[in-house]
Amino acid sequence: MKCAQCGSENKTGQIYCQICGAELDLTYDQVHESVREELKLEKEKYAEDQTRQFLVLAVFLMILSIILSVVAGPVPQAEAPPSFSAPTTVQKPEPPAADERFYFPERVE
Numbered sequence: 001m002k003c004a005q006c007g008s009e010n011k012t013g014q015i016y017c018q019i020c021g022a023e024l025d026l027t028y029d030q031v032h033e034s035v036r037e038e039l040k041l042e043k044e045k046y047a048e049d050q051t052r053q054f055l056v057l058a059v060f061l062m063i064l065s066i067i068l069s070v071v072a073g074p075v076p077q078a079e080a081p082p083s084f085s086a087p088t089t090v091q092k093p094e095p096p097a098a099d100e101r102f103y104f105p106e107r108v109e
Contacts, residue, residue: 001034012038
């Protein structure tokens with residue numbers, strides 16, 4: 001809150017100016033604006049703290065993963081299954097001869 005006489009900034013809720021001692025005329029709008037400014041500053045500080053904590057955690061996890069990968073050593077590679085090579089060309093079976101198509105053996109009784 002600004003003092004009307006000297007213009008110095010005072011804390012919210014004070015009745016007298018810290019610098020000149022003049023009585024501060026508090027109106028609802030002044031108090032409301034002052035509280036809004038304080039809340040805005042608190043939110044900004046909280047956001048900065050959260051960002052800092054996130055960065056510290058990310059760096060910690062990165063360092064931990066590097067240490068664990070060095071201690072554990074390389075991961076052994078699984079053996080690949082034997083390779084199956086398919087023929088490059090597919091051979092079609094030859095169709096039966098014309099006389100074999102309708103061949104029915106005789107029944108022997």
